[in-house]
Amino acid sequence: MGIENNHKLIVNCLPLTEPEKAQFMRAAKGVPQEFVGDPAQRGNMNWHACIPEDLRASATAIIGNVPPEDCSKCPRLEWLQTWSAGVDKYQRPGVLQPGSMLTNASGAYGQSVSEHMFAMMWALMKNLHIYAKNQANANWTDAGRASSPSGMTALMIGTGDIGSHFAKLCKGIGMETIGVRRNPSVEAEGIDHTIGFESLEQALPYADVIAMSVPSTPTTYHLLNAERLALLKPEALILNAGRGDAIDPEALAAALADGRLRGAGLDVTEPEPLPAESPLWNESRCLITPHVAGGNHLEVTERRIIAIALGNVRCYANGQSLDNRMPLKG
Known part of the structure; x- marks a missing residue:
């Protein structure tokens, strides 16, 4: 897709602390970043992610497990980083546009x-x-x-x-x-x-x-x-x-x-x-057990998810290949 850095926008849905946000800002090297995650969700077993309507038209990257139907409402989206290892619902035809990048949090769980x-x-x-x-x-x-x-x-x-x-x-x-x-x-x-x-x-x-x-x-x-x-x-x-x-x-x-x-x-x-x-x-x-082995039941898992996303933000800003790339189907 090749969008220039000054025309990119990362919408970060992770429930980050202020020091962690500062780390992501440094990693982005000038790429604009909107933090929409709620720090109060930290430790919540079901982190929630959504893209505010006023950011959908300009978002080129999203960090978080947003509803799949919201991806099609982001016409400039070129990269989705999930905080899950499983990405089945995002690989289905029509969720992400051809050529989009999909990365997961494999290695955190x-x-x-x-x-x-x-x-x-x-x-x-x-x-x-x-x-x-x-x-x-x-x-x-x-x-x-x-x-x-x-x-x-x-x-x-x-x-x-x-x-x-x-x-x-x-x-x-x-x-x-x-x-x-x-x-x-x-x-x-x-x-x-x-x-x-x-x-x-x-x-x-x-x-x-x-x-x-x-x-x-x-x-x-x-x-x-x-x-x-x-x-x-x-x-x-x-x-x-x-x-x-x-x-x-x-x-x-x-x-x-x-x-x-x-x-x-x-x-x-x-x-x-x-x-x-x-x-x-x-x-x-x-x-x-009700699919609870993973998630963020361990604090160390949260830290690993954040580290994976941080590394990929750095790669995204530098135009480098992203880790944990997953194929799109169809």
Whole structure:
């Protein structure tokens, strides 16, 4: 698009402190910047972003997860920086104009999401989800045999920021780690062995824990279907904190009900929110959280989001390529 700096306008929706705003002003090197974020939202689990109507005609860059329909109301928009890692709703045809740049906050959420998955794994292994339900009914009952991760094999389906963080946590407690990614020649920290998606079915029977952190794409849709679930050990655990549609929910519910899996920890579901009639809600082997593994539940995540956006503002002002570029669809 090539708009000159003096004709650009960055609309920054991050809930920044005054010192942080000063950092962004220095990074922008003269590119005008309007700060419309509310600092009172800091720590709010759902940061809100909107573009004031009087800025829509002149905005060339937006920092924040604005409603997708608002993007089309900004005719000069050439760059959108989200504070989320997932950008599915902005990649759809017609949301951003061809040639626009879309960048996300990938790299900010690895610690938060992986720690959440790790906690779910421990809870399922030690039956804590069952005891939590029993506590509500004053039910003093032994839930039976527990398990230990020591010596187990964790299979990371997706070895980006989240998968790599989770793998490092697993390594710290004596687990072997296998990573599944599109290009198995690219190494990831914490992964002992890396394979391609074409080898997934050969690896599934060896996995004790399957940790999924893949985006929603045609190739990941129902990646774990009935046929692949049938390859797993009956003591296997499935964890999903990527996108809900990576698992066939009906096949998963059937496998859990039949006792063909030890358990599943789901922070994402298909669809979201999970309908009340889903059998997964009443499945004793399933632990469900409402897509809260990421977000800004950790203060360090907020700081990383701001650092990513700050770096890209600096690149934008200098005409350099932006980090975390995401493709547009269609």
